[in-house]
Amino acid sequence: MKTLFKAIAAATFGLALLHSCEIPFSLEDTAAPKIYLQCIPAPDSTVLQVLYAAPAVGSRTEKGPAFSPGISFLVNGQPRPFKDLGDGRYVSYDPLKEGDEIRVDVTARDLPSASGKTVVPPVPHITETVVRTEEVDTATVRKVTLTLDRAPEEGEYYGIQIRRRTVVLYTDGTFDDLDIYIVPGKLSNLLESGTVTMDDFVQVNFTDGLFNGFLDHPMTLLTAKQFEGNKYAFYLDSFDTEFWTSLTEIDWENLPERDEDWQDYWGRDREGEEDTRVPAGSATYCQIFLYRLSPETYRYAKALFQSNFNFLANMGLIPANFTYSNVDGGLGVVGALSVDMADFLEADNAILKLILGQNPPTGYRP
C-alpha cells in the first residue's frame, strides 16, 4: 500500500511537472484586409486618417503594402476639397455648422470600399466659468464650475479637455509655450474617494483632430450623469497639490543648469545649438475645451477606453471590449464634434498682458 501511495505521488508530481501554465495556440485566420478610416468633422476643420488595416494573423510589419486610397468628403451631399498632409492624413478647412450631414467614402485597390456618415452636433455653450479656492486639510484646491446654457439630456455626449499653458517671456522679447493637459479632478480630498465612480474617469487621447495613442492629450468623456443640471464642476488641482505644483510650475529662483534634459523638457532640443535666452517671467492660464460629441464619436472613444480592460474581458470576468466601428465595409469611425472654449488666468497676469498685448484669454478676470 505504501508503495502504491508513493507511485501515485510520483505520478502526480510528474504530471504536474510536464505541464506548463502557458498554452500557445494559433489564431483563426479569418480576417481580410480592410480600409481603416477615422474622420472627426469639427466646425473649423476636419482631419481624416486613412490607413491599411492588415489582418493581425500573418502580419509582421507596420509599414504594409503601398496604399493609395481615393477619398470623397461630402457635406450635405456636396463634395468638399481637402488637403493631403502625408502619413495617410488629410484635412479640410471648410467650416461646418450644426446639422451638416457628413459622408466619407474611401476606395482602394483590392480592398472593399469603406464609407461612413455622421451629423455635426450642436455647439455647447458655456455661459459662465467660476473658479473658487477651497482649503482642504493643508492644501489649497481650486474648484472650477462650468455653466451651460441648458442642462444636458440623456443620450447627449460630451468631452472635456483642459490645457494648462505656461507662457515664458525671455529678456530678448521672445516667448515659449509649455502646454500640459490635465484631467478634471473629481476629488478635493482623498477622503471623498468613496463618492466617485470610475464613470468620472473615462479618458481617451484626442489630439490634432483624431483619437489616437498615448494619453498626453486626455479628453474626459461625459454623459448627462456627470452634470448637475446645467453645471459641471471639477477640481483643477489634486488634493496633493504639492506634487502637481512640482510638475506644472517652474521655480524661477532655482533654475537647473541648461543640460540636455532641460532642453528636452522645453522641447527645444536643437542639437549643437545652445539656448542662451534668459527668462524674464512666465504666466499660466487654463483653456477648457468642452466638446459635444456625436453618438458615434462617443461610442468609438468609450470603446477605446474600455480596451484598457481587455485583459479582464479575456479572463471572462467582464463583457467583451472591441473597437467600435460605424464604417461600412471597413473599420474605424466617422463621428463629428462641436466645441466651445473657456479660459481663465491662473497667475502673473501682467506678464501675460505683456506677451499677448491686447488679446488676453477671454476668461481673463483681473
Added chain:
Amino acid sequence: MKRFSEIVVVFAACLAFCGTAGAQELRDSLDAARVTAVKERMRNTTQTGLTRIEGKQLNSGVAVFGTPDIIKKLQMLPGVAAGNELMSGLYVHGGDGNDNLFLLDGVPLYNISHFGGLFSSFNTDLVDNLDFYKSGFPARYGGRMSSVVDVETREGDMQRFHGSFSLGMIDGRAQLEGPIVKDKTSFNVGLRRSWMDLITIPALIYANHRNGENETVDGAYAMSDFNARITHRFSPASILNASVYWGEDNLRAGLDRKEPLTTEDGLSHEDNSKMKIGVKWGSLTASVSHQHEYGRNLRSRNMVYFSRSSSDTGYEFSFRSWSADGESVTAMVDSDISYIREAGLKSDWDWYPNAFHHVRAGLSAQYHWYHSAREFTSTSSQPGNAPQENGDRESLGYRSLEPAVYAEDEIFLRYNLTLNAGLRYALFRTDDKTWHSVEPRVAFKWMLHPDITAKLSYTRMSQFAHLVAAMYMDLPSNSWMPSTNQARPMLSDQIAGGIYTTPFPHFSFNVEGWYKTMEHLLVYNGSNSFVPPLTEWEKSFTEGSGKSWGMEVEASYNNGPLELSAYYTLSWTRRNFEDFYYDWFPDRNDNRHKVNLVATWHFAKYFSLFLNWNWHSGNRITFPTHILQGSGKLAGRYVYDAPYNTKLPDYHRLDAGIDFSRTTDSGKTFKLNLSIYNAYNHLNAVFAFLDTDQDGHFSGMAYGLVPIIPTLSFTYQF
C-alpha cells in the same frame, strides 16, 4: 425591521403548520408526494428537455474537493455550458446564467453557491431527486427564462433513525433522519460546514508569532449550510411538510500594524494602521406545504414560504500617526448591504377527470422586497485643524407583487398521441409600473413505436428579476433588482423537438434540437466601474437580444454493474446589443461542440469506478483582428473587429473516482472515495493574451490555472 419581518413570516409559516394539523384522514397518498414520479424516463414524458436525477446518483461519482455538487452534475449534461472552470455557472441553451429557476422544496433560491461559485448551495445528503428542464417547461413553472432546477429533499425515515457523517478535503457533512412519532412524523436534517478556517488558525498563529507584537494578521473563511425537513402524515392522503434551508459564507481579513517612533520633542509614540474586511452572504428559506388527496381523482399541494438572499460587506481602515505637531487620525468605513426577500403562497391542483385528461391548475402570489444600500464615511483629524467628516450614502429599495395563475391539461388524444397544453399568466407590479406576461406552453408526444417516441414543444417564459452585476462572477456585491419602467422583463421563446428511442435492451438513444430567442437581455455597459451604481442602475445596463440553437444527442447503456453514457451537443449562441455592436456576435459561452463520456462500473463487491471525460470547444474571447499599417500615430494599433471573435483552445478534462464501500453486518456502511479532478492534469485555458514571436508573427498565448486535484473523502452511514 429586517429581522422582525423574517420572524413574522417564519411564524406565519409555523401557524399554517399548526392550523392544518387537524385535517381529516385520507388514504395513502405516497403518489401525491411524488407527483412527478411518472417522468422517470425521457421517452415517457410529454415534455422535451427534462432530466431527472435521483439523490443516490448525486452522492456517488467524482466529487471535487470531496463534496458532491448538483450544479457540477448538471454542467455535464448536453445543452449546458459551464462557463469558467470550477465555478457554478449554468448556461442553459444559450442563457446568461442568471436565468435559471432554482427551487428547493418548491421555494425559489436566489443565491445558489458558496465560495464565489466554487460549490453549490445544495447539500446532496438530503436531496431526494431533482428535475432539470431545459425546454418544454410545464405551465406550473415560471419566473425564469432558461431552465428550471426543481430540487426536492427527502422526507425522513418514519421507522428508524439513521444518518451519515462525511469528511471531505475542505468540508464536513452530517445528516440525521428518523421518526419523531413513528409512522406519523419524521425529520431529516443536514449540516455542512467548511473547515478551511481551522487550517488557517495555526498558519496565522505562526505568522503573527513571526511578525512580532507590532503586526497582527487575521483572516478566515467559512461556509456552512443547514437543511431540515419535517414530515407529518395525518393520513396516507394528507401530508404536511415543513422545510428550512439556511446557508451562509463568512469571510474576514484584518491587519493591525504598529510602528514605534520618537517624535522631535523626544516623546515615544507609535503609528498605528488597522484594516478590517468582513463579508457575509447567504440565503434562508422556510416553507410549509400540505399535500392532500381528495378521492381518487383530485389532489392538491398548498404552500406558504419565505426566501431571503442577502450580502453584507464591510471595510474599515484607520491610520493614526504622530508628528511634532501632534496626532493625526484618518479613518474610513465602507459598507455595502443588499438583499432580496420573497414571501409567497402557492396552490397547485391535480385533477384526473377521466382517463384522457390530467389537468393541473394553480395560482401563486409572491411579494418581493429588493434592497441595496452603500454607505461610506470618512473622518480626518489633523493637528491644528478642525476634524473633518465626509460621507456618502445611497440606497435603493423596491417592493413588488407577482401573482400568477396557470392551467395545463395533459390530453391523451390517442393511445400513442399526447398533448400537454398550458397557459400561464403572470403580473408583476413595481412602484407604479405593471407588467403582464401571457405564456403559452405546448408539448406534443407521438409514440411512433413502443420503443420510439417523437416530441415537440413550444414555451414562452418571462423573468422579472435582474441580476445587477458588473462581473461574470458570483460576488457578494451582486444584487437582484426587479423589472422597472426602464428595465423590461426578459422573455424567451423556445421550440424544441426530438426523437427518443430504446433500440436495444438496456440501451437508449435520444436526439433533441432546439431554437430559442431571448428578448430584453441586460448587459452591463460600464465596464469602467466594477461596482454598478445603485441609483438609476438601469442606465448602466444595455438591453439586447439573444438566440441559441442546436442539437443534443444522448446515448446510454445501463446493464447492472456497468453504466455508460455519451452526450454530444452541437450549438450556436448569439447576442445582439445595438448600443454595443451593430450586428449579432457570438456569446462568450458559444461552445460549438461539447462531448461528455461517463462510465460507472461497480466491481469486486466493494468497489465502484467512475470516469467522466469532458471536451468542448473553447470559450470565446476578444482578440485583435487587424493591425493598422502605415505611418503616423495610429500605425501599429490593434483593431478588435467584433466582440468574442476568437476561440480559446478546446477544453478537455478527465475526472476519475473510485469508491470503496463496505457494509458491516450491523448495517453500517463505510465509504472511502478518491476523486481526481483533471486526472491527466491538462491545464485548460482560462484567459489569453496576444503574443508575438521573434519574427513578429502574432499568436495566442492562453493560461491555464486548474491542475490535477486529488481528494479523499470518507463517509460513515449508520
